[in-house]
Amino acid sequence: MPELPEVEVSRMGISPHVEGQQIIAVKVHDSRLRWPVPERVQAVVGERLQRVQRRAKYLLLETDAGTLILHLGMSGALRVVPSSTPLKKHDHVELVFANGQSLRLNDPRRFGALLYVDDDAEQHVLLKNLGPEPLTEAFNTDYLFQRSRGRQQAIKTFIMDNHVVVGVGNIYANESLFKAGIHPKRAAGKVSRQRYQRLVPLIKETLAQAIQQGGTSLRDFTQVDGQPGYFAQQLAVYGRGGKLCMRCKTRLKEIRLGQRSTVYCPQCQR
Known part of the structure; x- marks a missing residue:
């Protein structure tokens, strides 16, 4: 399972390619992840992806309309590719951007997740009871x-x-x-x-x-x-x-x- 450093490096890797880009489609090729991908993820279509943040092992993809909460699970991986690139096996979800690029979640074991919140993501049930980040002053x-x-x-x-x-x-x-x-x-x-x-x-x-x-x-x-x-x-x-x-x-x-x-x-x- 990817640990915090691996998730942070994934955030570092995708951020320059997706931050500031307009989302024109959310394609759910298979919704059967750890929890079914909800229809509400479509709320971000038309919005700009403002920031990619990390909380614990969750990536928070923030837009003005709400936040996508993404977890890589045990085997998940992210990559940014031209939207015309043929899907790989286990490419379950992708965000399509106006610049012709897509962010794809590949997850063979399907323990990953893509969820949506329209208010404070930190208050989501998965996040609100977590301890402090280890690299912050709160952890002392x-x-x-x-x-x-x-x-x-x-x-x-x-x-x-x-x-x-x-x-x-x-x-x-x-x-x-x-x-x-x-x-x-x-x-x-x-x-x-x-x-x-x-x-x-x-x-x-x-x-x-x-x-x-x-x-x-x-x-x-x-x-x-x-x-x-x-x-x-x-x-x-x-x-x-x-x-x-x-x-x-x-x-x-x-x-x-x-x-x-x-x-x-x-x-x-x-």
Whole structure:
């Protein structure tokens, strides 16, 4: 599933090609996504796409008439192509622009979504209870420390909870906790303020580096398939269970935590 950095790079990729463009058609080739694509998406026809914003893993395509809420699901990808380009298999929805280009959502597994709201998108049921964005000032040591008090939940699943903070997916939770030297199973409420003071900037750094690497390698989204994938970054623990720790040479352990693969160093993380 695309994580926050991949979604942010998708936003960076499509924005220059679609912002300011007039939408002349919304073509729903197959409405059977995670939720049926509603007829109300047609409300944006004739409007200019003013901005493409991101909230958690949702892309918000804003017009004066309302906002399209787009989610890539587990396998979704976006690309901008000439509108005359033949459809690919699994091209389920497209926005057609007056300049002859189309933004297409390709989603083989159909866990993506395209929805519409005519008022404040932030108050939509999918968004209104989300935690702060991790790269903003709202996500800070005091906030995370206070939210953690009394919590017996493992620190890894705690920072992956979108009600606490959005976008810290499995890869980035593994990596951030390793950098901070915190055992992933440690109870969130037992982590000291001092350790949160170290963890918070490392979460920000890990996500920012992933976005930067994706942005650096980003090709024109009119030429590629729109699938940035996970960025070619040096991962210290994720996917390396059973291998030697890059820091201390202890063998890394892999467990299941919150039904997700969790890799950690028993020596470096306490």
